[in-house]
Amino acid sequence: MPTFEYAPAPESRELANLRTSYQMFVDGKFVDGAGKPLKSVNPATEEVLAEVATASSDDVDLAVRAARRAYDRVWGRMPGAERGKYLFRIARLIQERSRELAVLESLDNGKPIKESRDTDVPTAAAHFFHHAGWADKLDYAGYGPEPRPLGVAAQVIPWNFPLLMLAWKIAPALACGNTVVLKPAETTPLTALVFADICRQAELPPGVVNILPGAGDVGAALVSHPDVDKVAFTGSTEVGKEITRTLAGTGRRLTLELGGKAANIVFDDAPLDQAVEGIVNGIFFNQGHVCCAGSRLLVQESVAEELLARLRTRIATLRVGDPLDKNTDVGAINSREQLNKIIELSDAGDAEGAQRWTSPCPLPERGLFFAPTVFSEVQQSMRIAKEEIFGPVLSVLTFRTPDEAITKANNTPYGLSAGVWTEKGSRILWAAQRLRAGVVWANTFNRFDPTAPFGGYRESGFGREGGRAGLEAYLDV
Missing domain, CATH: 3.40.309.10 (Aldehyde Dehydrogenase; Chain A, domain 2)
Structure with a gap:
């Protein structure tokens, strides 16, 4: 079988606009966190990429209160057609900044640039486009007339698809009228913080999206916060079980997308x-x-x-x-x-x-x-x-x-x-x-589309993300 030699074809890391330090995003502003800063590392070289501020329990409380204010005063009351405009704007900004996001994702996560460029970033934008279209059509989603948003959603995402998992979580939450506090994974926080800048660029009302970097203690403080109405988690089955025990009997909504052995x-x-x-x-x-x-x-x-x-x-x-x-x-x-x-x-x-x-x-x-x-x-x-x-x-x-x-x-x-x-x-x-x-x-594998629901059951979790079925997790039906 013939073999081929490929000359190096590196993408420029300068496109990532990498900064030496990043702040967390609360109430529409980038602010320092009271937690111990973490260092984000490039797994391909083990070099430190940037220092990232992390949240304390007090910062979690500030972010949840900001999300509650935004929900009560602005976002929860906003007509769906107006919310959809913001989601369309975010989707277009993801496309405009796609090369920056793709390079930064590959630096921070270690995945090949052709995957972040051709799969992760375009699919993230597609989720915002798809859910923007749903924002003013929720009455026709099959969940009864005038379905209501739940309120404040706490979302914790993993390190394997940092930007794409963010889109899977935030897009349906916003389309349904909820506000969000999201914790990215400890090892891959950078594209989530660039997404925060995209929210600011899109002039999203303050408090609608909040991003809190940190380790597991930040996620635990967030999902157990008494003023959170909905928790969405993607990650290990062990942590999913712990979250389930935390929320048992509280009446708060929960969806889990956990491990697999397909x-x-x-x-x-x-x-x-x-x-x-x-x-x-x-x-x-x-x-x-x-x-x-x-x-x-x-x-x-x-x-x-x-x-x-x-x-x-x-x-x-x-x-x-x-x-x-x-x-x-x-x-x-x-x-x-x-x-x-x-x-x-x-x-x-x-x-x-x-x-x-x-x-x-x-x-x-x-x-x-x-x-x-x-x-x-x-x-x-x-x-x-x-x-x-x-x-x-x-x-x-x-x-x-x-x-x-x-x-x-x-x-x-x-x-x-x-x-x-x-x-x-x-x-x-x-x-x-x-x-x-x-x-x-x-006769295929790993095919995803924003219009199709995804999720499992048993120790792979419960609930669906994507498609019409994925809206239910963020609506009071």
Whole structure:
């Protein structure tokens, strides 16, 4: 097979307009926080990018009070058509500043620039465009006449899709008439603070959106604040359970989008080359830092050997390296802590008898990188088949019959997503009805659209984000 050498094609980091320090955003102003400042680090080099102010419990209270004032006096009373104008303006500003946001996201998160440029930023803008259109049509969303907003929404987002998760949370909340206090992840706060500047540029009324950087203690103070009406959290199942216990019996609304261990099922009649591309996209997109990643590959025995051979050949062509290089396919692991977790679980796969294959791709000499890895001969009892690795590691299991495939796919406490590869439409529908997953993709994987709801159940959480169904979480129906 011919190989190709790619000359470096770096995007300029100057486009990020990176500053040495960032403040938090409260009541329409950038202000210093009383918490201990954190340092945001570039995972590709481990260099410090900027110092970021963090919130104290008193700052959380100030932000919630600002959001309550904005809701009571302005935003909650504003006609939907007027709210929609602000969301349209925000969407257009995201598009205008797209290169700045994309470069900053890749610097702060470690994901390849082609992913932040072609997926994260455009989809974030699309969510604001989509929800701007809903703002004056809520009476027709199917939730009864004159549905009301809930009030103040506390939102906590993860580090794997910092800007996109922000858009998933803030756009529907604002469209429905709620105000927001959002805490970005500790390791990736920078694009959220640039989004705060976009809110100011759009002349959004003060207090409607507030951004509080910080660690887990800030998120805990925010979700437990007595004047918050709604909590939305995306992150680990363990933290989701803790939030559920905190809010139990309070009457406050909650939606959770948590972990996953998705099954990607390949039947013997599947188009194998197409399936290989879907498998690669399903697990190696964003370094595997995806809650719905297809981390368990279930292959019918009769085609398993051929599929694995094609898959290894394809994975060997993936380029791992500088996230700002437009040729890079797999970027940096977001943090040293996450890299250590990936190494630990991969070592457990070795210890339990799975067969490891690692891409021969060269890795950069500095930074947090992990080569794409495939484990074959995996058993259901192994940790790599049960636990969420959240990295570029694929576990391969086999099956003989369709019923066995479904049984193995559902043998997990999670229920976020799944994929089915077959040429038979009837088999797709048969499998989708039996898979315990909130989203089932057919002959594709990791496809998202603002008009389609996304979410899981069991230990993957509850509630939906996106589409008409996602509006319900922010309406008093």
